[in-house]
Amino acid sequence: MTITVKKVSLKRTASDQIYLPAILKGLVTTARHFFKNTLTKGMGDVDTIRYGEPDVNVEDYYPQRFRGVHRLMHRDDGSVRCVACMCCSTVCPARCIYIEAEDRGGDEEKAPKSFVIDELKCVVCGFCVEACPCDAIRMDTKAHMHPTETRADAVLGKLDLMKRGTQSVAHQGGVGADFRTAAPKADPRFEHDPR
Ligand code: SF4
Ligand code: SF4
Known part of the structure; x- marks a missing residue:
């Protein structure tokens, strides 16, 4: 496979440095959408969601691959x-x-003693x-991070994250008691062996 590298110039022109053309371009785009929505479509057909109305659940409008607030599976x-x-x-x-990790005991893998995500720092990349x-x-909760009264309320701990979690259908650690030594074999529950 050949990998090509695209070189991008970081040189800024005078017009980039004064920002004005970019600001005007943004305002023109906003105005275009405003007049298109209000004049040509009529208010009833505007492509927006009536956010906050009691009969509108904004989460119904999220696309299937929307990255919502995190959850930890069980x-x-x-x-x-x-x-x-x-x-x-x-x-x-x-x-x-x-x-913070801790031992589960025996031959088990480790477990998180604490697991914290600061949702206000998160950039929702899904990595x-x-x-x-x-x-x-x-991040398939379809729930966005709701506004919080305090900074600390946006920091979610293990139990907060587990409350949204459910049991996963994936095998934990492998198939069968000898999964560490046995040769990998296909799992009939999956089209492709996940290991
Ligand atoms: S990558 Fe998965 S298993 Fe590893 S610490 Fe994060 S949530 Fe836990
Ligand atoms: S990897 Fe991305 S989505 Fe996950 S917590 Fe960090 S910033 Fe948020």
């Missing part, structure tokens, strides 16, 4: 699925995931979900 026994591997907190560009090796964290 194991079969209802405990947290996360194994405190730190992949999500390492990949997070906003550095807004804080995890944490992509990086998680065991379907422990998701």
